[in-house]
Amino acid sequence: ETILTNAFRSMLARAAQASELEAACYLFAPAKDAQSGGHRMRPDWAEGGRPLSISRGSISSALLEATGASRAEMNRMYNQLHEIGEVALALRERGGRQRLLRLPAPLTAGSVHRTLLGLADLSGSGVEKTKTQRLLGLLRAAEGSELKWLVRTFLPHMAAGISLEASVLPALGAAWVIQAAQTSSVQVRATADEIREAQDVVRTGYALRPDVRALVDALLEGGLARVRTACTLHAGVPMQPMLAKPCTSTEELLKRLIGAFPSSDNGVVRISAEFKYDGQRAQIHRSAAGEIRVYSRKLDDMTSKYPDVVAAVRRCARSQQAFVLDAEIVAVVSRSTGDAALGEAARPGGVEIAAFQTLSTRKRKHVTEVNAASAAVAVKLFLFDLLLRGDEVLLQWPLVQRRAAMREEFAAEADVLDFAEAIDLDATAIVSAAHGATDMPSASASAPSASAAAVLDEALQRSVAGSCEGLMVKRLDGPYEPSTKRSDSWLKLKKDYVESMGDSLDLVPIGGWRGSGRKSRWISPWLMATFDPEEGTFGSVCRVMSGFSDKFYKENTIRYLGSELSALGKASDAAATEAATEAEQEAEEDAEEVGDAASDGEGGSDLDVCGAGGESDDVGSQGGGGKSALRLHRAAPGVDTGDKPQFWFQPSEVWEIRGADITISPKHMAAKGLVDPQKGLSLRFPRFMKKREDKRLQDATTPQQLAAMFLKQTQQR
DNA sequence: ACTGTCTGCCCC
DNA sequence: ATTCTGC
DNA sequence: GCAGAATGGGCAGACAGT
Numbered sequence: 041e042t043i044l045t046n047a048f049r050s051m052l053a054r055a056a057q058a059s060e061l062e063a064a065c066y067l068f069a070p071a072k073d074a075q076s077g078g079h080r081m082r083p084d085w086a087e088g089g090r091p092l093s094i095s096r097g098s099i100s101s102a103l104l105e106a107t108g109a110s111r112a113e114m115n116r117m118y119n120q121l122h123e124i125g126e127v128a129l130a131l132r133e134r135g136g137r138q139r140l141l142r143l144p145a146p147l148t149a150g151s152v153h154r155t156l157l158g159l160a161d162l163s164g165s166g167v168e169k170t171k172t173q174r175l176l177g178l179l180r181a182a183e184g185s186e187l188k189w190l191v192r193t194f195l196p197h198m199a200a201g202i203s204l205e206a207s208v209l210p211a212l213g214a215a216w217v218i219q220a221a222q223t224s225s226v227q228v229r230a231t232a233d234e235i236r237e238a239q240d241v242v243r244t245g246y247a248l249r250p251d252v253r254a255l256v257d258a259l260l261e262g263g264l265a266r267v268r269t270a271c272t273l274h275a276g277v278p279m280q281p282m283l284a285k286p287c288t289s290t291e292e293l294l295k296r297l298i299g300a301f302p303s304s305d306n307g308v309v310r311i312s313a314e315f316k317y318d319g320q321r322a323q324i325h326r327s328a329a330g331e332i333r334v335y336s337r338k339l340d341d342m343t344s345k346y347p348d349v350v351a352a353v354r355r356c357a358r359s360q361q362a363f364v365l366d367a368e369i370v371a372v373v374s375r376s377t378g379d380a381a382l383g384e385a386a387r388p389g390g391v392e393i394a395a396f397q398t399l400s401t402r403k404r405k406h407v408t409e410v411n412a413a414s415a416a417v418a419v420k421l422f423l424f425d426l427l428l429r430g431d432e433v434l435l436q437w438p439l440v441q442r443r444a445a446m447r448e449e450f451a452a453e454a455d456v457l458d459f460a461e462a463i464d465l466d467a468t469a470i471v472s473a474a475h476g477a478t479d480m481p482s483a484s485a486s487a488p489s490a491s492a493a494a495v496l497d498e499a500l501q502r503s504v505a506g507s508c509e510g511l512m513v514k515r516l517d518g519p520y521e522p523s524t525k526r527s528d529s530w531l532k533l534k535k536d537y538v539e540s541m542g543d544s545l546d547l548v549p550i551g552g553w554r555g556s557g558r559k560s561r562w563i564s565p566w567l568m569a570t571f572d573p574e575e576g577t578f579g580s581v582c583r584v585m586s587g588f589s590d591k592f593y594k595e596n597t598i599r600y601l602g603s604e605l606s607a608l609g610k611a612s613d614a615a616a617t618e619a620a621t622e623a624e625q626e627a628e629e630d631a632e633e634v635g636d637a638a639s640d641g642e643g644g645s646d647l648d649v650c651g652a653g654g655e656s657d658d659v660g661s662q663g664g665g666g667k668s669a670l671r672l673h674r675a676a677p678g679v680d681t682g683d684k685p686q687f688w689f690q691p692s693e694v695w696e697i698r699g700a701d702i703t704i705s706p707k708h709m710a711a712k713g714l715v716d717p718q719k720g721l722s723l724r725f726p727r728f729m730k731k732r733e734d735k736r737l738q739d740a741t742t743p744q745q746l747a748a749m750f751l752k753q754t755q756q757r
Numbered sequence: 758a759c760t761g762t763c764t765g766c767c768c769c
Numbered sequence: 770a771t772t773c774t775g776c
Numbered sequence: 777g778c779a780g781a782a783t784g785g786g787c788a789g790a791c792a793g794t
Contacts, residue, residue, distance in 0.1 A: 084766055203779090203780095206779075286771085318769080319768095319769090320768060320769080321768090321769095336767085336768075337768080337769090338766055338767080338768090339766080340766075340767080340768095396768085396769060396786095397785090397786075397787080399768085399769095399787095400767090400768065400769080400786065400787045400788085401786095401787065401788080402787090402788090403788075404767085404787090404788060404789075405788085405789080509769095525778080525779095555782075555783085556782075556783090557781065557782065557783095558774085558781065558782075559781085559782065559783085564782075564783075565782090565783065565784075582784070582785075583783085583784065583785090584783095584784075585771090585772090585782065585783040585784065586770095586771045586772045586773080586782085586783070586784065587771075587772060587773085588772085588773080589773070589774090590773080590774075699784090699785095700769095700770085700771095701785095703785065703786075705785075705786080706786075706787095707785085707786085708785090722784095722785060722786085723784085723785080724769080724770085724784080724785055724786090725769080725770055725771060725784065725785080726771090726784055726785080727771055727772065727784080728772090758794100759793105759794085760792100760793085760794080761791105761792085761793085761794100762790105762791090762792080762793100763789105763790085763791085763792095764788105764789085764790080764791100765787105765788100765789095765790105767786100767787085767788090767789105768770090768785105768786090768787080769770055769784105769785085769786090769787105770783100770784075770785090771782105771783090771784080772781100772782095772783095772784105773780105773781090773782095774779105774780090774781085775778105775779095775780090775781105776777105776778090776779085776780105
């Protein structure tokens, strides 16, 4: 953070232009997140805004050409240095600088930014070649250690994630106050409070108006005061949506909502339990000019995917004012068709909420208002918040008032648009004065009410019966807090969080992969299966990586593979072996060979020759020392899966796995033939709960049981 | 033209 | 999405 | 209490290879 702040300070001191500051912001934080990689070079919601992705291939090709090195040389360097930026420098040293006819112009943040922006716009065939050429241009122009940083910037995943909103922009804010204080005649140093305040202003401004250029412009023109006024919610510019925190019981939920912030109503806390529809979040804007746009939770522009939503909102708006809505789009199927198929008496039509999986089959491109109803999946919109009306920003209004304004401003339309179902209640117990609660004043007034918990429980049941995931429970007196952080005044209570609800399966680990990063010494994820004792078959259901403690990983990796995986297993060849000897590792051959197989992403072509065959079926061995008793050369007999794990295991025990829903899967083959002739069943959001030491293979969930659970779930809808 | 594989600030 | 760990 | 990591299912699209 200090480094970033100092970098911005020096730019500000030299009166850098807005375009340079903007470029620097993006270049300091090239990766959106560790999940997807990809480079962000402009706001996603902007016209043509799309992330830039540069393949490893393009980077290394450009690097080879720029340095004149051979591929073998590069690999050798990589094995020594383990970091591609350093490799780039070393290769340039070694190869000597290539002589160019014309010296390229020195790089600036702005010029690099512009080039990368250009790359993001490429498409069609031959893009990789063009990308390589343009990267080459940048690499040739790089001086000194610029080369190292340039190469690192190209990578989709930098070793350390630096986030634009969490690190870079706050640093810019800090730099601004520090410089301002220094140049003012009165004050020399900015206080810690001033710095914190500045960071906050910038963070908030960006959450409300995620536009780096607008932020930089405001800062340069009028400092933090200008950021406050200019970087606020605008119709047509999506803001960070407000997020909710998960909560696992109604009692806990009440406590947390009451504690979120003090009540302004004599200790009484009113809350609203809204249905949590299982669809896609949508932030819908209508500008003053009347243009309607739909944005995703990640601020992507989805307008072209949902022309029918746009039309519905236009029809249902009671006025011509600008607005910003928060809503959920869900898939629906017409009710009459379903009933007709069952030969029931025709009902007056209407629609039913369909599963999320149905929504996801909707076309993403070329959806028109005309084909939306026939060619694409039909959808219904559930509104739950209004953040802007006319030129009034409603973010600070309490939810009750925002909701009232929303209901004034829009009219529901059958099958197409409605308000999210909501049940309002007091979270606090009403401790009447008659009971003489005078000696315990505020504490008693703020106690969670037992009847409130009961109301919530019932609402939860109803929401599930109504094809919802559960509840969103909100403080009725709370503001809307656009943020990358989750707020305490919105909590989500999903059926699968609650002990007694949701699907819990008893599955058998049949395979696994080597983990990466902090899990690189362990098996992660694990491949889980049902067991059919009649047929002796195992059908894969899901991979699991969530819910395991480090201790569990360690113990069970040893149990299944005989030892932990070598930490050095990542490097590919001789270099790894050399290094291994010097290390503390008593690198068993087993682990070493495992490392090789995992070497470059896919690997796995060379077949396992593992030391321990699948000889022992005895589950008894608590595998502390010896060879792995549980690893197999190939899938155990009877295994059916579309997945291909790096390691296969002898099925031998039962683990409890929880999930939210059961889905029809193209990859997992459990219960194949029972619901669909080709496809099996899988689990959405799978996570490990605990080992079932009390259960044997024969007690694992069977394909028949799984199919029955699936059918019950679909009937509920 | 067809199929297979991989990617996505994907959506959850 | 979910979950765990380290700060 | 929060940020950061490491990954889940599954879809339409895009691109590569035949």
